[in-house]
Amino acid sequence: MKLNDMLNEGIEEEIMWQLRRHPDRWFRCMDLGGTDASRHSRILAKLCKQGKIEWRRRCVGISAALGSKRGGKEYRLAPATQDKEGGDGR
Numbered sequence: 001m002k003l004n005d006m007l008n009e010g011i012e013e014e015i016m017w018q019l020r021r022h023p024d025r026w027f028r029c030m031d032l033g034g035t036d037a038s039r040h041s042r043i044l045a046k047l048c049k050q051g052k053i054e055w056r057r058r059c060v061g062i063s064a065a066l067g068s069k070r071g072g073k074e075y076r077l078a079p080a081t082q083d084k085e086g087g088d089g090r
Contacts, residue, residue, distance in 0.1 A: 012043050019053060019077040026074035044075055054078045
C-alpha cells in the first residue's frame with residue numbers, strides 16, 4: 001500500500017469515528033481535523049459519493065440574511081450508515 005493511500009485511509013477512519021460518536025450532529029470540515037492544506041475535503045466528498053455521510057450547505061451571517069447560496073458545507077453520518085454500523089461510537 002502506498003503512503004498516500006495509508007494517510008487517506010487513516011483520515012477516513014478518524015472522520016468516520018468522530019461522526020459515529022455524534023450521529024445527529026453536523027460537523028464542519030475543520031471540526032473533523034481539516035485545514036487549508038489537508039485532504040479532509042476530498043475524503044469527505046468521497047464519503048458523500050459512497051453514501052456513508054451526507055452534507056448540507058452552511059450559510060451564516062449577512063450572506064444568510066441576504067439569501068446567499070454561498071457558504072461552507074456541514075457533514076453528518078448518513079441515516080443508512082447509522083442503522084448499519086450503530087450510531088453509538090462502536
